[in-house]
Amino acid sequence: MFGTRFAAFYRRHEGSLREFRSVARLIRRDPLALAGAGIIIAFVFVALTASLLAPYPNQGRGNSNLTEQLEPPSWEHPFGTDEFGRDLLSRIMFGAGLALQVGVLSVVLAFPFGVLLGVTAGYFRGQVGEAIMRVTDMFLAFPPILLAFVIAAALGRGTGAIIVAIAVSFWPWYTRLVHAQVLQVRSQPFVEAAVALALPHRRILRHHILPNSITAASIQASMDVGSAILIGAALSWLGLGPEPPTPDWGVMFNAAYRSASLVTYWWYGVFLGIALFLVVLGFNLVGDAMREVLDPKVRRRRIW
């Protein structure tokens, strides 16, 4: 009984499963992708085990240690200490989880919303489609810094506000990509046939349109996680993120920049920057590899 259910599931999704396997195989062959995946796994691991692994978990969370302000890297503090004397290695480890949250959640939030709108606009076209695309244009035309500020002012600053702000900036891209692809798919004979057969819209969308229209958006999304992390750090830097002493990397960067010269106290900025760069690099490498794999023969590389 269980077996037949499973068999049925496998049969229905055999195509996509096979595709997953081929994707995985191709990623294994690409050295850059492997590196990227390795980086991501490492950071996820660090984020999950920060409380156990960090040498000074209390300082990582925020307790000050004023006797050791701004000390250079040493055996006790491999990455040095910050302006409150807190161990930077621990702080960076605790911050990894926050950075990953921002990156992943904002894309996870924006993607379904953008895809849904894109499919609707592309499938139903007409007035509805136009209206949706104009609204999408409006959001794209909106200066992102103002958008982020207003959202933070309305929701109160913090990690949640940043995630929402990034999601709101990203969804129009997915809508555009999906819309363009849906237009293309919709004109294909097999869809026209389905429509002619008066199949219910939901069925057409689910089985024919959707699976074939989300490749471009998916590729974009996989690369957007890295961008989201960067933008999240920038927004935190500006003051829209969580309050100190939260070990958010953007907040830490801001503190580094404003409380001490980054030339004299070089360790403060350098290690933070390396961590941020590595995380984003990891996601971008994987995303780029996925793009290589899923889109080997790009016919229409246009964004609409």
Place this chain on the structure above:
Amino acid sequence: MTASAPAPPRAPVAPRRKPWLVVTVIVAVVLVLSGVAAYFVLFRPPEVRVVTYAVTSEMVTLDPSTEFSNSGLVLSNVYEALTKFDPVAQEPKPWLATSWQSSADGLTWTFSLRQGVKFHDGTPFNATAVKFSIDRTWRMQSGAFFIWFPVNWSHPTPVEVVSEYVVRFHLNYSAPMDWIASAGYGAWIFSPNTPGGSDAGMAEWFEAGHDSGSGPYTLVTEQYSKTRVVFQRSNDYWGGWRAGQFDFAVIRVINDPAQREAAVREGDVDITIDVPVQDLPQLQADPRLKVEIKPSYRTMYAFLNNGRAPTDNASFRRALAYAIPYDDIIASVVSGIGSQPVGIVPAGMWGHDDTLPKFEFNLAKAQQFLAQSPYPTGGVTLKLTYTQDDLFEQQFATLWKEKLAQLGITLNIFGLPWEQQWALAQAGPAGSPDVQDIFVMYWWPTYITPYDFLWNLFHSGSYAFFNLGYYDYPAFDGTIDEASALEASDRATALAKYREAQLMLYNDAAAVGIVDLKNFYVMKSDLRGFKDNAAYPLVVFFYELSR
């Protein structure tokens, strides 16, 4: 395989290597190299002498009657007032006025004006100009106009032109007009021939980047922007010019403290403020630079919400006050650029009294007071707001949060832009559930009197305006009102009353002074003549500088 196939059609001839490509590249390289050479040849040290002051935030308005903010840095160099406050002698000295006296009852003040002074537009300075300026400032009812409150504006001639160089003020109540005339804002004298036609027209003329002052420098209008102000020497200045002084001055906005520091160290900025305090030792050791740490009259306070639980309970407030790590803040947050306040009036200003009691960091005592409050085990959550981007306020709040956690009190800190922070607080303790429990801000005086601090920060008349601890205590109101009335006539009693008022505030733990900040200037070591004047916060008087 294809040996017998027909020969393929002749391939089109490959395009000849385009000569223009190579020529363009060569020309471009030559241009760039010659340009670089020209740059280094032409970049000789300029003949003109320029001094540059890098500041933290943008210029605001340029109207001498209404400006009450950052542009004071600009206006203090192009306009002058009747008197100028001398922080060393702690009293006003002659500036555009040469001498003054008051009547016995203190209701009439007569100023003798300096002769031979001209405004930048050529108009001579005289009593008419003084009357014109002060009348307009009062009419505008904006900015720091309120310093002229003591003047009896219903008098037929409140500001009277007695003769060409004598002006007389008729007052409503006794007030020290010589001190008032030295205020940092609202006291500037400008030309009665200022173009514009009406008050509003003149305002527009000012805002466009013009000035009609009598000061040593004048604005270069076409260069004016929010982020850069250029001044040019006014050669007819009545004070005369010596060798080594500057022909031009520039005020430039560099928002970032690390950049300001880098700019004065490596770049073309001559003097700046507010660089990261942790760099103080390196800066003092650097032979190219000079560091000046001078008292300011700026103090950071934490205003506890007296109008709402849990901070409406005096014991609870005292517990909070004893949980502040004052010494850590002085040593680690401001790196010694400040001291713990005693009373409310900042150190160095008259009305400050070192014999007043002050709080100290003592968690055991805090625990005791907490036990006497309705919250013996803590268990409360407090909301603290501070001004976003102010590093000291942020770091102080972070440290306090840590200590309060040990008492079982959760402190949530929120950094908001000043306008938002203030708007939130104005709802008052009863007005909105979002109102803060603790409001952190700085205060500094408009003109030098304890009344400025005590009235604005604690008088019921300023409730929910700048009295953001919502303190409402009639005995306190009465005490400081009486003291103010006695300032001109009986300074000793006024001082005693001010002391009494500050003691009341301490006993009530209405608010806590966190740090008396000092001004921290960094400048190139060959810059001479710099004298900080706490009465004019962060103003650099370019006229005093030379190289």
Place this chain on the structure above:
Amino acid sequence: MGQVAIRRRGTSHAFARFIARRAILSVFVVFGVVVVTFFLSNVIPADPAALWAGPQARPEEVARIREKFHLNDPLPIRFYYYVAALVTGDLGTSIATHRPVVADLLDFLPATLELILAAMVIAIVVGIPLGVISGIRERSWVDHLVRFLAIGGVSLPAFWLAVLLELVFVNKLGWLPVEGRYTDSLAIATSFREVTGFVVLDALLQGNPSVFFDGLIHLILPAVTLAAYPVGLVARMVRAMMIEVLGENYIRTAKAYGLPARLIHYRYALKNAIGPAIVALGLSFAFSLTGAFLIENIFSWNGLGQYAWDSSLASDYPAILGVALVVAIVYVVVNLIVDIVQSVLDPRVVLAREAS
């Protein structure tokens, strides 16, 4: 050749219709942005009247200012006043500076434009060759290296790159200036005046070689920092297009005919590869108008991003609206230009969209 003929004959009408429709819709988009910004900026819980009056102003004065600017009127009425002024070209008065917003914008916008243009130039000059080389030698070590650099460029936090570059070129080597757009003392000594707001252009027009090169030298670090992302973007796109195009039949035919490799790569393949790169650059242009804020902040570049941020912090809503308006207009204009460029390069796009 054949393609040109097709373009001339059948697509001119579709093209004109396309542009006209886009223009009209663009106006709607800009208007929509203005409306949304207006209502959003009033959501921010701050008091513009207090901003105008100054930090230590009296309550009566704040109330008076509230009256003067109709701040007590209901939102739709205030919107009406705003639009009425807008159509006459009056963007209102900045609450912070009491100057017309237009004047402030004219101070800040050229600075950002200069910076973005410089970064775009770098992106094109560096990114395209990198992408081409990488695309031609797919899967070689050169390809992997370029891919890594490109992705690295896109992954670099801008503010970190800025700090690093400064550390090396300013502090350690002393070759480049710390911040700002030009040296004040030099500008004053040579009587330099900012006319258009583009320092390099103004210096050229005024025949001022010292400030010309001074401006260029000040431009280097911020432009390079800003260019890291577009270089990576362009390189990746060009590479992908090169790979695709090089796999096309007509390329294989040309190779079979024995055409020299350089001709194939640069004449045929590159032409098709540049299109999407230009599109991507164009779209990032509008984003960078305010998105370059951190770089502007770090290098004291005093551009639009800085202005937008300060105005947001201060709740200076006429200024905020001014910025939103400018950015929206630039966005739709750039989009239009990019569409035109694209349709010139490949008319199929236009036809397909018109058909849909």
